[in-house]
Structures are given as structure tokens and as C-alpha cells.
Amino acid sequence: MKFEAVTIKDIAKALGLSTSTVSRALRDSYEISEETKQLVLKYAKELNYRPNPSALGLKEKRTRSIGIIISEIANSFFSQAINGIESVANQRGYNVIITQTLESYEREVANMQFLSSRSVDGCLISVSTETSDFFHISDLYKKGFPIVCFDRVIDSLDTHKVIIDNFMGAYDATTHLIKSGYKKIAILSSIEYLSISKERLNGFKKALADHNIPLHEDYLKHCAHGGLLYQEVEKAMDELMKLKVKPDAVFTSGDKLTTHFMRYCKKKKIAIPEKIAVIGFSNLDITELLSPSLSVVKQPAFEMGRVATDLLINMIESKRSVTDFEHIVLPPEIIVRDSSLKKK
Amino acid sequence: MKFEAVTIKDIAKALGLSTSTVSRALRDSYEISEETKQLVLKYAKELNYRPNPSALGLKEKRTRSIGIIISEIANSFFSQAINGIESVANQRGYNVIITQTLESYEREVANMQFLSSRSVDGCLISVSTETSDFFHISDLYKKGFPIVCFDRVIDSLDTHKVIIDNFMGAYDATTHLIKSGYKKIAILSSIEYLSISKERLNGFKKALADHNIPLHEDYLKHCAHGGLLYQEVEKAMDELMKLKVKPDAVFTSGDKLTTHFMRYCKKKKIAIPEKIAVIGFSNLDITELLSPSLSVVKQPAFEMGRVATDLLINMIESKRSVTDFEHIVLPPEIIVRDSSLKKK
DNA sequence: CAAAAAATCGGGAACGATTGCGTAAATAAA
DNA sequence: TTTATTTACGCAATCGTTCCCGATTTTTTG
Missing domain, CATH: 3.40.50.2300 (Response regulator)
Structure with a gap:
């Protein structure tokens, strides 16, 4: 038995409405009567409707998720930082995909490739020790892929950076x-x-x-x-x-x-x-x-994660391209x- | 400047082919001539084409990602387990979304909700200490959402389990x-x-x-x-x-x-x-x-993560519904x- | 050499959600 | 009463990809 979640179509069919009406009702559009709205909202809640993230991602060209590239999860500094990242991301409606490089340049390139190919809307990175050239990062960044550096930053990359002193x-x-x-x-x-x-x-x-x-x-x-x-x-x-x-x-x-x-x-x-x-x-x-x-x-790892994530999401959601970059230095x-x- | 990745349409237009031909060429279909295949493959590689995960997810009703619910990332046991999970998941073409409950029942329910609403194809869970009833898990499981337990398992749930002795x-x-x-x-x-x-x-x-x-x-x-x-x-x-x-x-x-x-x-x-x-x-x-x-x-945390992930992905990819459940006990x-x- | 078969490719629907546009009915204004 | 406006909803295109059908050309077979 396959797991099939409820869609807007199911709701529309059940209530004898069109999908557009249901969609608008769920988004609380002014074009829909209060009566219909309540009907839809109630039924959606009953069936525990959640919009399909893939459909949304396709339509809006954004996945509402961000990526992390770090050297190792099983490292106290990074796992604390992840906590900070998650707390802000969840609060702002994003989810988080974590990748680790284990200090390998090759894996860093592969992870960056993977994340940037539309899996996430932007990315936090603390570069690997093996990484001495940054084209795999700067090329993507120049093409408009939002990237924020933390901890191990890239001097030559003109973006937000969060480090300690x-x-x-x-x-x-x-x-x-x-x-x-x-x-x-x-x-x-x-x-x-x-x-x-x-x-x-x-x-x-x-x-x-x-x-x-x-x-x-x-x-x-x-x-x-x-x-x-x-x-x-x-x-x-x-x-x-x-x-x-x-x-x-x-x-x-x-x-x-x-x-x-x-x-x-x-x-x-x-x-x-x-x-x-x-x-x-x-x-x-x-x-x-x-x-x-x-x-x-x-290091204030949790705080670093929080700040970096806030900057990244601001960058993602900013209408015009960001030119004024924060360079935040926290005290150890x-x-x-x-x-x-x-x-x- | 928005970040726009290359699509199958771009390739089709550039080579004067239809999207269906390009799609088939990329999937190495027998219906496409060797010549055309090479042409498409070469051009796709040049442009570094990656299929859009949202589009694939929408079409195939699967996201090729799995979820993890654990109590805390910043915990040596779990971060080691995550390493094991990631290693298998990446190898089998899945990516991983980690959520933590911080031992809160409420957060566990919310995380389960989030993951199951089509964000992931299945889920690994080690339940929170606060969790004493399991309806938020068993209900989804009965509807066909693949779940594998590890570490802190649910006795009443008839699924794969990975624990230590x-x-x-x-x-x-x-x-x-x-x-x-x-x-x-x-x-x-x-x-x-x-x-x-x-x-x-x-x-x-x-x-x-x-x-x-x-x-x-x-x-x-x-x-x-x-x-x-x-x-x-x-x-x-x-x-x-x-x-x-x-x-x-x-x-x-x-x-x-x-x-x-x-x-x-x-x-x-x-x-x-x-x-x-x-x-x-x-x-x-x-x-x-x-x-x-x-x-x-x-505990052999890394190994537990590996084994549990393998079982989960087998379950996800199995054509017929699984009835024979593994109950793996590793030695501490x-x-x-x-x-x-x-x-x- | 005609008919059948194979080889190649394109058209278009579908996945789920959003949204611009069109429109019928209800209401308000003239 | 006629016309203009508002209200409330549906139609259909769109995002990127796959895949079922056809359609055309080339090759094989009798």
C-alpha cells in the first residue's frame, strides 16, 4: 500500500469546488466568500492537508530549504552550530540539508554541486581544510546562488561572513x-x-x-x-x-x-x-x-549558526541583489x- | 540576479530537439540513436545539467530523501549514527533531512507531520523520552509511510528495528x-x-x-x-x-x-x-x-545508522508491501x- | 518491389499548486 | 429600468520532467 497524501484536488472534488477556489481559500484570498473559506479550511484541517513541497518548489522556483556544508557533524563545534542554524531556519519556515566533507576537497565540490542544483535556495559553508581554490564556490555565487560563510571563511568571496575574533x-x-x-x-x-x-x-x-x-x-x-x-x-x-x-x-x-x-x-x-x-x-x-x-x-557556536542563517535567509528573500555585506565578528x-x- | 539552473528545455532548444528526446537521451533509452545520445550527453555535461528535484518529485511521487527524528544532534551517539545514515543514504542516491525533538513530544509530532507530508519518502526514528503514546507514528505507518526504528524503538510498531543488546x-x-x-x-x-x-x-x-x-x-x-x-x-x-x-x-x-x-x-x-x-x-x-x-x-552507533538506513531504503523501494521485518540486535x-x- | 517491421523522434498529457484572466450573478448607481 | 460595479468563482497556462501515443523515415522480409 502506497502512502498517498491528500491534495488540493481531493478537497476540490469532495466539496464540489475548483482547485483554484480551494487554493485561494487556503491562502485567505479576498476573492473568496467567508462561507467557502470556512468550509475549505475546516475540511483541509480534518484531512490534515499539507501543500506538496515538490509542486510548490516547481511553481515558485524555490524549495524553502537551505544547505549546510561542514567538515564533520560529529564535532562539538559544528553540531552546536547546526542547532543554531536549525532553530532559525525552522522558525522562518525553512528546512535544512546537512552535508559533510570530512575535510575532503572532492566531497566539498560534490556537495556544493548537489546543493546548488536546485535542491536548496542557498547555502552555509565552512570550507574544508583541503580546499585551497574556491572556484566551485565563487562561480556559483557569481551566478546568483546565495552563499554565506561562517567559521572558516573565504577571504576572496564578497558575501556575508560570520566568524569569531x-x-x-x-x-x-x-x-x-x-x-x-x-x-x-x-x-x-x-x-x-x-x-x-x-x-x-x-x-x-x-x-x-x-x-x-x-x-x-x-x-x-x-x-x-x-x-x-x-x-x-x-x-x-x-x-x-x-x-x-x-x-x-x-x-x-x-x-x-x-x-x-x-x-x-x-x-x-x-x-x-x-x-x-x-x-x-x-x-x-x-x-x-x-x-x-x-x-x-x-566559540559561540550556536550563536554563530543563528546569525549566519538569518543573514542567508535575508539574502535569499531579498528582492534586489545584496551589495552591502555584513562581516560579523563574535567574541570567543x-x-x-x-x-x-x-x-x- | 536570480540563480537559474539549466533545464531540459534549454538543451532541447539549443540542439533543435524536443524535450522528450532529450529526456530519453539522458536516460539512455533504446529509442534514441547513439548519435543523438552522444550529442545530448555531451552538451548536458558541458552545461552541468542536473534534473530538477522538485519536478522529479512531483512526477514520480517521491523525493529521494529520507528523514531522521532524533532527540539531539549535539550528542555523540546520535551524531555518529547520523554519519552512518548519511554514508548509506548518499551511496544509494538519497539525501537526508535531520530533525531533532530535544526530548519534546510536541516537537516529535510536529517533525513527524512535517516529514511525512511528502517531504521525504520514509523516516528513521529514535523516539523522544517524553513520548508515551505512538499514534502520531503508527497512524502514518499504517497508511503506508515507511518508518524504521533504531535505538529507542516502539515495541508495538511492527516494522524493522535496529538496536543494541x-x-x-x-x-x-x-x-x-x-x-x-x-x-x-x-x-x-x-x-x-x-x-x-x-x-x-x-x-x-x-x-x-x-x-x-x-x-x-x-x-x-x-x-x-x-x-x-x-x-x-x-x-x-x-x-x-x-x-x-x-x-x-x-x-x-x-x-x-x-x-x-x-x-x-x-x-x-x-x-x-x-x-x-x-x-x-x-x-x-x-x-x-x-x-x-x-x-x-x-554502542556501535555508526553501524546502527548504516543498517537502519539500508532497511529503510529497501522498504521504500520494495514493490510489494513488506511483511517480514528484521529485528537486528548489535552487540555493545x-x-x-x-x-x-x-x-x- | 511491395509490405511489414524496426528505428527515431515529436506532441501532449500529467504530477500539484498558483495565478492572470474571463464571466456569471448579485448588487449598486444612474 | 438600464447600466456599471462588485462579488465569487472557474478555466487554463505554467513550472520541469516523464511517458504514452503517434508519425515519419529507414530497414528488413517475403
Whole structure:
């Protein structure tokens, strides 16, 4: 038995009206008498009528849905962001299609292709670490496909962007390490060309400079996939720990980098913060329960999702083409715990 | 400038063919000459033609998408399950619409309504803790809307189901506590009528009985929202800790219950496992890094998602109505760590 | 070489909903 | 009473795609 939902035709036939009359009655048109309206409305409610989204999509050339492209759903930052995105989207009558790239450029291109081919009216994206050219995005955008960037943004794309103050987050975190008495500070970073990597690295460098601490190139470690794989972090850490002058603190500039750093230290029995202190980006909600409790830079993920979605839907629904682009910068939150305790 | 994708009409006009010919050429129909096929295919590829999903949906009465109803995306178990769901769905040409209930019955009804009104061809569901009657699900199911249950299943619904062996997971975990020397074992459980709660509670009880340990009613604690709120767990734990004979171990029967238990002990400075030992369900991938490292019952979430999706899509694509329902039970994994160490 | 069969293609209806336009009936204005 | 206006509804086109019929041309068969 096939599942068949009720259509406007069913209602029209049952009430002896035309489909146009039913349609107008449901849309509360002035052309329909109050009597007929009530009749139709009552019957539609009884049968639990819902307009067919495909028919609407075909007619109106819009699907009332938006797409998301992120690297990974099973990531605390992104799943919190999705919550924010969903809350606004649902409220404004849109539904959401989530796609993930797992940091693969190829999958990002495929997802973008899929979403743009009329499945959604617009798209939110936080680009993959593997992505270094953006033609698959900018080409579509130039053709009029609404796109809003968040988190990992594309500098060259002239659209709305929602990020946190990565520079300041990194600067403050690094400064905190310095003020706690650490001087040999390393950084675990994601791939160089990623917007957030650059900004966080710059914040890190500025903090060192402002406190007259020279920058050691050996202390700069990049992980190509942003720590998606433990092995990346392990390799970087092995190199750090082999140095003649080992770092006494690390700033980890991404979620996965942070947790894998913790995993590494646990495995190698490196005491935190005695042997090495750490503060890093993380949106996990149990960082307080780690051993030791973890100092973190936390992003307002939910809020970022909300804001980005609002901008996207505004863009979709705007009559004339948008030329004035918002560039929203939210503040990160720094939470100091045991992993970056004052050096004795 | 509006974003307009290329249609079959554009191709037909450009090549001087009819839309029917183009359509057939793209579908590799035997009625079209090899020459014309190549011509159309080449041009379509050039223009990056994709069929309009709305038009297809309207014509074929199917959207090639499936819905998910879960309690929360930002939950390690569910986000891992989503990964499994997506992997199968994408591979079989479906896309996925995720909705969350946040354990609200009302939202579950609304989400089900939304998904079933022709937005998706079928639906995966893990019911909310608030849900005690299932008419909003069974009514649709009886009308022919394909539904597959996973994790939190509905006993009365005769469809495919994918769960883990909750009884065994709880039995083994409890037995492990007993064998480690704990005798006064409490349980933090979710709401009574939930399938997984019942099964896990039964496993817990059986383990006690098999080892001749009497069951104290005081040691059975139910949290109405499955620990969505910290306050639920706090209240239950406060009550436990006020007892004359306090428990020396706890089995936490859900993800959130487990982490909130840890949070509670940290806050109240209750030493684990010295004062109270714990083993619980959790799919977090950093439980090894908690303090102390956490003993867990882990679910094969990714695999559950994969299997459930395969069953759902089979059901959707099956010509005749399905009468032979799979009831798949996967094994949980028990990982023993410090939080349930042997009693000295 | 005529008739039958196959190969290729186009016309047009249909899917469900919206909407411009036309029109009959009812009412108001002249 | 006649004409103009309003009210309330139906007809039919449209969105992009598929698919049932025909129709025409080419090829095969007797």
C-alpha cells in the first residue's frame, strides 16, 4: 500500500469546488466568500492537508530549504552550530540539508554541486581544510546562488561572513600562557591557508612579540587535516618533543588538535601542566571533566549558526541583489582551568 | 540576479530537439540513436545539467530523501549514527533531512507531520523520552509511510528495528561492577516506559539476582528527560547520597546521565572510584581522557545508522508491501577503565 | 518491389499548486 | 429600468520532467 497524501484536488472534488477556489481559500484570498473559506479550511484541517513541497518548489522556483556544508557533524563545534542554524531556519519556515566533507576537497565540490542544483535556495559553508581554490564556490555565487560563510571563511568571496575574533582568541590564550610563566610556547595549527589558521597564528605571534618572546620556527606545527587524524598530531608532537629545547606550553588552535594533544600526552605519560601546559580551542562541553581540567577558547557556536542563517535567509528573500555585506565578528570565551596553571 | 539552473528545455532548444528526446537521451533509452545520445550527453555535461528535484518529485511521487527524528544532534551517539545514515543514504542516491525533538513530544509530532507530508519518502526514528503514546507514528505507518526504528524503538510498531543488546550491555556492566567487589549498586536510568530504559534496567536487575544481591528500590533512579538537564541528575544523586546506606557504585544507563554523573561528582568532590565507582553508557570518544578514565558501554552507533538506513531504503523501494521485518540486535562494547577499578 | 517491421523522434498529457484572466450573478448607481 | 460595479468563482497556462501515443523515415522480409 502506497502512502498517498491528500491534495488540493481531493478537497476540490469532495466539496464540489475548483482547485483554484480551494487554493485561494487556503491562502485567505479576498476573492473568496467567508462561507467557502470556512468550509475549505475546516475540511483541509480534518484531512490534515499539507501543500506538496515538490509542486510548490516547481511553481515558485524555490524549495524553502537551505544547505549546510561542514567538515564533520560529529564535532562539538559544528553540531552546536547546526542547532543554531536549525532553530532559525525552522522558525522562518525553512528546512535544512546537512552535508559533510570530512575535510575532503572532492566531497566539498560534490556537495556544493548537489546543493546548488536546485535542491536548496542557498547555502552555509565552512570550507574544508583541503580546499585551497574556491572556484566551485565563487562561480556559483557569481551566478546568483546565495552563499554565506561562517567559521572558516573565504577571504576572496564578497558575501556575508560570520566568524569569531580568532586573532583575539589566540592572542588572549597565548598571553594567558605567558602571564602564567610559560615562555617556550609552541602552536599546533591547522593547514596554513585556512582563514582561521592564519588569524589564530597571527594572534599567537602578536602575543609573543608584545611580550618580547622570540618566535621559534620549530615551535610552529601545521597539521594538514586540522587534526582529523590522530597521526598528524602525533607526528607534530613527536617532532616537538625531540627538540633540544622542548616547549613548556602549547596553544592548540583547533578542536580536534586539542583533544588529540590530550590523547598524546596521556599515551606518552607527559604530565600536564607540569611538563607541558596547554590551552586550546574546544567546544566540548566536558572539558572541565578532563584530566587535568582543560583551559579552552570556546566559540559561540550556536550563536554563530543563528546569525549566519538569518543573514542567508535575508539574502535569499531579498528582492534586489545584496551589495552591502555584513562581516560579523563574535567574541570567543576564554576559560582558564588546570591545564594552564601558573608555573611554580 | 536570480540563480537559474539549466533545464531540459534549454538543451532541447539549443540542439533543435524536443524535450522528450532529450529526456530519453539522458536516460539512455533504446529509442534514441547513439548519435543523438552522444550529442545530448555531451552538451548536458558541458552545461552541468542536473534534473530538477522538485519536478522529479512531483512526477514520480517521491523525493529521494529520507528523514531522521532524533532527540539531539549535539550528542555523540546520535551524531555518529547520523554519519552512518548519511554514508548509506548518499551511496544509494538519497539525501537526508535531520530533525531533532530535544526530548519534546510536541516537537516529535510536529517533525513527524512535517516529514511525512511528502517531504521525504520514509523516516528513521529514535523516539523522544517524553513520548508515551505512538499514534502520531503508527497512524502514518499504517497508511503506508515507511518508518524504521533504531535505538529507542516502539515495541508495538511492527516494522524493522535496529538496536543494541541493551539487556546484555547492562548485564555485563553490572556484573563487572559486582566482580570488582561492589555490592551496593545504584542505577541512573531514563524514563520507565522507554524501550532502552526497560531493557537496560532488566539487565541490571538480572545481574544482581544472578549474584544474589538484593535489589533496593532506593537505588533505582529515573530521570524523566534522560539527563537532558543537569538538574534531573543532581536531584537523583542528592537523594542517593542522602541515604543511610549509600551506594558504592552506579550504573548510568545513558550518555547524558553518565556525563552529568561525572559532573556531579566533580562538583561535590566525590572521589571516583574510591567513594563511588561508575560504569555507564557513553559514545563520547574522549572518555579515556576524563578524570578518572571512564569505564563505558559503547554502542556501535555508526553501524546502527548504516543498517537502519539500508532497511529503510529497501522498504521504500520494495514493490510489494513488506511483511517480514528484521529485528537486528548489535552487540555493545564494554571498555573497562579506572572509574570502576577493583575495590581494595 | 511491395509490405511489414524496426528505428527515431515529436506532441501532449500529467504530477500539484498558483495565478492572470474571463464571466456569471448579485448588487449598486444612474 | 438600464447600466456599471462588485462579488465569487472557474478555466487554463505554467513550472520541469516523464511517458504514452503517434508519425515519419529507414530497414528488413517475403
